Amino acid sequence: MHDVPGIELCAACGVPRGLIRANVWLNNGKIAERKNPAHRMMFIENDSITGVFSRIEEILGLSIGHIIEESQRRLTRDYVDALLPSPIKWFTRVFRVDLYSKRLAQLGRLMGFGDVEILEIRLRRGGETRCRLGVRNVWFPAAFSGMVVGSLEALLGLECAGNYEEGSPGYHVFTTTISTKPRDLEGRLPLPKYADKLGDVDLPKCASCGAPRGLADFEWCLAEGTIVSKVNGQRMIVAGPGEFEAIFDELERELGEDVTRLAAEAQRRLVQENSLLVEAVGDFGRLRDQLALRGLGNLKELEWEGEGMRLRLENPCLKPILIGLTQGLFEASTGKEGEARWEESTDGDLFITVRTAS
Numbered sequence: 001m002h003d004v005p006g007i008e009l010c011a012a013c014g015v016p017r018g019l020i021r022a023n024v025w026l027n028n029g030k031i032a033e034r035k036n037p038a039h040r041m042m043f044i045e046n047d048s049i050t051g052v053f054s055r056i057e058e059i060l061g062l063s064i065g066h067i068i069e070e071s072q073r074r075l076t077r078d079y080v081d082a083l084l085p086s087p088i089k090w091f092t093r094v095f096r097v098d099l100y101s102k103r104l105a106q107l108g109r110l111m112g113f114g115d116v117e118i119l120e121i122r123l124r125r126g127g128e129t130r131c132r133l134g135v136r137n138v139w140f141p142a143a144f145s146g147m148v149v150g151s152l153e154a155l156l157g158l159e160c161a162g163n164y165e166e167g168s169p170g171y172h173v174f175t176t177t178i179s180t181k182p183r184d185l186e187g188r189l190p191l192p193k194y195a196d197k198l199g200d201v202d203l204p205k206c207a208s209c210g211a212p213r214g215l216a217d218f219e220w221c222l223a224e225g226t227i228v229s230k231v232n233g234q235r236m237i238v239a240g241p242g243e244f245e246a247i248f249d250e251l252e253r254e255l256g257e258d259v260t261r262l263a264a265e266a267q268r269r270l271v272q273e274n275s276l277l278v279e280a281v282g283d284f285g286r287l288r289d290q291l292a293l294r295g296l297g298n299l300k301e302l303e304w305e306g307e308g309m310r311l312r313l314e315n316p317c318l319k320p321i322l323i324g325l326t327q328g329l330f331e332a333s334t335g336k337e338g339e340a341r342w343e344e345s346t347d348g349d350l351f352i353t354v355r356t357a358s
């Protein structure tokens with residue numbers, strides 16, 4: 001058992017009760033925050049996110065850390081800002097920043113971001129102000145750095161700057177300082193708009209805490225700050241897809257590349273190691289449940305025809321991930337290289353077809 005004070009795991013299924021109090025698995029393939037249902041969440045293999053971005057870096061031969069950091073900073077700032085009671089004056093925020101920081105660190109542990117400790121919070125008006133966090137097993141350093149800077153910006157109402165370094169193997173130190181410029185409230189990034197069709201997914205629930213029973217396949221290692229599949233050992237995280245949609249958009253703007261294809265290409269290799277998904281591909285109900293458990297959308301159709309496979313998803317998110325995932329599943333189950341095509345309907349359904357590559 002990995003006890004951490006203040007975090008209670010459900011005795012029946014082992015899922016943190018705080019996570020289920022904060023998020024709801026809807027029957028339309030989405031996960032949403034209870035307090036802010038427009039904020040969509042997902043529960044996904046860590047490698048599906050970090051692996052895709054490192055593969056994109058490899059293919060392009062350049063670092064995209066700054067784009068990831070910037071996108072996370074802006075979206076986290078808006079998100080935390082919206083959660084705070086308003087209006088709160090600057091000094092009130094400073095007075096309570098310690099409390100908020102502890103709460104955010106605790107939440108990060110439930111979401112699998114790593115073992116976060118607050119090393120230093122020094123807030124002095126007119127003097128040096130900085131926040132240092134030490135994190136073991138951080139899930140994605142560039143994204144985490146953006147999140148810390150964005151959170152502090154929202155708490156303080158001021159622009160911040162951050163940097164990080166790996167102090168020792170597996171342990172990163174994130175330092176955030178405040179710049180003197182007032183925060184520009186203009187230019188708020190809109191959360192991506194997702195289709196919101198009614199659903200019919202009926203994930204069985206834990207009778208004690210209400211979590212989808214499928215989550216019992218994962219272990220919350222609270223002391224480590226990680227979530228690990230008991231079936232295949234893969235690390236999971238709870239994160240918002242919106243942050244990553246914004247990164248894909250940004251990459252497309254900055255690089256002018258077909259980012260969807262690059263990301264799908266990276267994702268398809270990762271899927272083949274994922275036994276939970278690969279075993280589900282021949283069974284419509286199981287695959288639909290696995291996708292809904294991850295909050296990736298509602299699988300409505302899955303057809304195998306001739307040399308190909310075709311599916312339709314309602315309320316999809318992270319299109320590049322879904323396309324790569326489908327192609328990877330096709331390849332894992334046929335042993336043949338696939339070629340994916342996709343289109344979206346006007347009401348937001350995603351159609352993906354994979355055929356044997358010619």
Ligand SMILES: [Zn+2]
Nearest residue numbers: 010013206209
């Ligand atoms: Zn439970």
